[in-house]
Amino acid sequence: MEFTINGSTRTFDVDIRTSLLDLLREHAGLPGTKKGCNQGACGACTVLVDGERINSCLALAVQYQGRAITTIEGVGTQDALADIQAAFVEHDGFQCGYCTPGQICSAIGMAAEAKRGLPSHVTQDLAADSVTLDDDELRERMSGNLCRCGAYNGIVAAVRQVFVEEVA
Amino acid sequence: MLTFEYTRADSAAAAIDLVEREAEAKFLGGGTNLVDLMRETIERPRALVDVTGLSAAIEVQEDGGVLIGAAATNTALAEDRHIREHYPMLARAILAGASAQIRNMATVGGNLLQRTRCYYFYDDAAHCNKRRAGSGCDAVDGFNRIHAILGASEQCVATHPSDMCVALAALDAMVHIEGKDGTRQVPVADFHTLPGDTPQVETVLAPGELITAIALPANPATGQTYRKVRDRASYAFALVSVAASVRVEDGSIADVRIALGGVAHKPWRATKAEAALRGKAPSEDAFRAAARAELADARPLRDNGFKIGLAERTIVAVLQELTA
Ligand SMILES: Cc1cc2nc3c(=O)[nH]c(=O)nc-3n(C[C@H](O)[C@H](O)[C@H](O)COP(=O)(O)OP(=O)(O)OC[C@H]3O[C@@H](n4cnc5c(N)ncnc54)[C@H](O)[C@@H]3O)c2cc1C
Ligand code: SF4
Ligand code: FES
Ligand code: FES
Numbered sequence: 239m240e241f242t243i244n245g246s247t248r249t250f251d252v253d254i255r256t257s258l259l260d261l262l263r264e265h266a267g268l269p270g271t272k273k274g275c276n277q278g279a280c281g282a283c284t285v286l287v288d289g290e291r292i293n294s295c296l297a298l299a300v301q302y303q304g305r306a307i308t309t310i311e312g313v314g315t316q317d318a319l320a321d322i323q324a325a326f327v328e329h330d331g332f333q334c335g336y337c338t339p340g341q342i343c344s345a346i347g348m349a350a351e352a353k354r355g356l357p358s359h360v361t362q363d364l365a366a367d368s369v370t371l372d373d374d375e376l377r378e379r380m381s382g383n384l385c386r387c388g389a390y391n392g393i394v395a396a397v398r399q400v401f402v403e404e405v406a
Numbered sequence: 407m408l409t410f411e412y413t414r415a416d417s418a419a420a421a422i423d424l425v426e427r428e429a430e431a432k433f434l435g436g437g438t439n440l441v442d443l444m445r446e447t448i449e450r451p452r453a454l455v456d457v458t459g460l461s462a463a464i465e466v467q468e469d470g471g472v473l474i475g476a477a478a479t480n481t482a483l484a485e486d487r488h489i490r491e492h493y494p495m496l497a498r499a500i501l502a503g504a505s506a507q508i509r510n511m512a513t514v515g516g517n518l519l520q521r522t523r524c525y526y527f528y529d530d531a532a533h534c535n536k537r538r539a540g541s542g543c544d545a546v547d548g549f550n551r552i553h554a555i556l557g558a559s560e561q562c563v564a565t566h567p568s569d570m571c572v573a574l575a576a577l578d579a580m581v582h583i584e585g586k587d588g589t590r591q592v593p594v595a596d597f598h599t600l601p602g603d604t605p606q607v608e609t610v611l612a613p614g615e616l617i618t619a620i621a622l623p624a625n626p627a628t629g630q631t632y633r634k635v636r637d638r639a640s641y642a643f644a645l646v647s648v649a650a651s652v653r654v655e656d657g658s659i660a661d662v663r664i665a666l667g668g669v670a671h672k673p674w675r676a677t678k679a680e681a682a683l684r685g686k687a688p689s690e691d692a693f694r695a696a697a698r699a700e701l702a703d704a705r706p707l708r709d710n711g712f713k714i715g716l717a718e719r720t721i722v723a724v725l726q727e728l729t730a
Contacts, residue, residue, distance in 0.1 A: 253409070254412055255410075278504075290481075293505075293507045293508060296436075296511065297511065298412075298437055301458070356485045357484070357501065361501075364491070378639075381640035382505025382506050383505075
């Protein structure tokens with residue numbers, strides 16, 4: 239199976255049952271993406287596929303052959319943090335950090351969705367062309383990522399700082 | 407998870423042929439339900455035919471209706487301009503379901519065929535007629551707060567968990583089906599079945615039949631919405647939900663459609679409530695009487711009696727909002 243992972247083409251010979259999450263962690267040497275529930279309920283495993291956020295635990299790797307996968311390792315590095323990573327540090331957007339890679343990948347996907355005008359459950363006017371990302375919108379749009387440490391206020395602050403002005 | 411063969415279908419005919427040829431084969435959409443159930447060995451297909459490459463088009467038809475390819479993702483359908491403007495209850499229902507990540511993966515076909523969230527169905531140590539026919543139902547006398555109040559049987563009291571399907575039932579949508587013997591269409595409201603003595607049967611789909619599309623009829627201009635009541639504000643299944651549209655002409659209700667989610671083994675079209683409202687002047691009393699007419703047959707289990715009052719209040723509140 240061939241994928242483009244964080245910009246590099248990679249080929250793997252793995253069991254057909256392998257999830258995209260296990261492929262990344264166990265076979266691609268990219269343990270940044272985390273396994274929380276392994277059943278779609280927590281968002282810790284969120285990665286971007288062609289720019290869209292998905293739960294990699296519910297994805298069979300074989301279904302995503304040929305696609306461009308971005309994991310937290312592709313977002314920034316320790317020496318060159320992406321803005322959203324730096325904002326998480328600045329705003330205490332985590333305590334244990336287990337949910338953080340998923341939160342950050344999810345926030346990147348969320349910003350792209352808002353930019354193209356995708357409404358959410360809390361959007362009043364479905365017909366509106368653009369989305370105003372107030373805190374209710376941010377919380378709803380990020381609700382697929384749980385944080386057992388309850389760092390939600392910091393997460394919202396970090397996401398707001400980096401992505402809200404960009405959209406508006 | 408048992409191992410399986412994987413094939414990606416490039417046409418509906420090829421997909422049907424592949425599933426026909428392989429024993430114990432299943433279609434694979436986004437995998438958000440099937441992969442989970444395979445991991446628990448509740449589903450044990452030996453071959454998967456990936457149908458996410460089939461039609462995902464969302465096209466307005468000449469008669470004003472909309473044809474939606476079964477491979478369209480839940481996000482794509484909720485994002486579509488025409489759907490947002492003309493079928494807002496459908497966009498709202500989808501956006502109220504699951505999470506953004508899951509909606510990006512999930513297909514329309516898979517959403518229709520997602521299976522119940524009954525705890526005992528997921529627990530291999532429990533008795534469950536749906537999982538193993540004839541083994542009993544631990545939910546009937548067990549923890550059944552999330553279970554059905556309408557149309558259940560002694561054999562199964564599970565609910566269908568979809569939000570999208572509730573709106574589709576209210577909108578009189580049709581399911582387009584293709585099998586080795588040709589094509590047919592079934593109204594969404596008749597697509598899912600009640601449990602009766604065969605809770606392992608959940609729809610009228612025959613083995614090997616493929617859902618190719620959903621068709622929405624041209625929609626008369628009406629106020630419409632979807633309201634979902636759940637244990638937390640987001641990312642939770644419905645306890646009760648209501649999809650409704652109302653058109654008032656000259657002070658009386660000319661057209662009304664109501665469907666309920668979270669209350670039965672299928673999206674529940676509230677035909678009794680609709681009949682009670684047609685021609686009436688909109689009022690809180692009329693709404694309450696209509697809701698009660700629908701819920702007169704509701705049967706509470708040990709833990710879910712609250713759903714009867716909750717359904718009544720939610721129907722009334724939604725109709726008030728739409729006629730305010
Ligand atoms: C944590 C979590 C929370 C969720 N919350 C909600 C919620 O609040 N509301 C809600 O409505 N849903 C919710 N869901 C369910 C989600 O909507 C479904 O899992 C999803 O819609 C299934 O679509 P899929 O394409 O992934 O289906 P798959 O998992 O790929 O398939 C499901 C079934 O459909 C069959 N199938 C797929 N496509 C076709 C076709 N074209 N023809 C015939 N058969 C087909 C498959 O064989 C399989 O049996 C939740 C799911 C998770 C994991
Ligand atoms: S309610 Fe239905 S799904 Fe749940 S245990 Fe009983 S038979 Fe199984
Ligand atoms: S590990 Fe994938 S959603 Fe929890
Ligand atoms: S920081 Fe610990 S789970 Fe979110």
